[in-house]
Amino acid sequence: DQQVKQNSPSLSVQEGRISILNCDYTNSMFDYFLWYKKYPAEGPTFLISISSIKDKNEDGRFTVFLNKSAKHLSLHIVPSQPGDSAVYFCASNNNDMRFGAGTRLTVKP
């Protein structure tokens, strides 16, 4: 059972524009959701998180939105930069932290 789903395997945007990455989940009991960024040949690194009691968390160019009724969260990156090109994973924070399949973001100069 896939508890966290990322249905878009890839996304391409122009530099300076907004990138929106989406994630759906099945378990209403999750406390936290996290976004990780991964470059090739490296381990994932933490990007931003959101508590289930909030609907928005912002950190510089990165904002995560949580829609509990729809069991959906999204990561907004604005403005997008070429260095943002990476694979982005959403994850649920239970004891057994589960990851989505990832979305490969390409930001074109």
Place this chain on the structure above:
Amino acid sequence: NAGVTQTPKFRILKIGQSMTLQCTQDMNHNYMYWYRQDPGMGLKLIYYSVGAGITDKGEVPNGYNVSRSTTEDFPLRLELAAPSQTSVYFCASSKQGAVNTEAFFGQGTRLTVV
């Protein structure tokens, strides 16, 4: 700060051989995890541990074993390696119960079974 350290970085195994992937963390984290990432795929949880002496199966535990005798170390054992275990393995740790519960990952171990 070393963070999470995995060894080896690369390994080629023959079918049927066994090996242990080492993982150690120096952040006094209670939670530790093992994931595998197949080409073009996401991270699949193999095993996790919420503290020394406690381990639990994740999504894909078959063919693997773990132990957690200390807070710092969480080795992953492959018995009777199979080509299906060719993958990149990531170890991670986190401080659950704290306000910031992000996980820190190692650099990965690229394993090829031939």
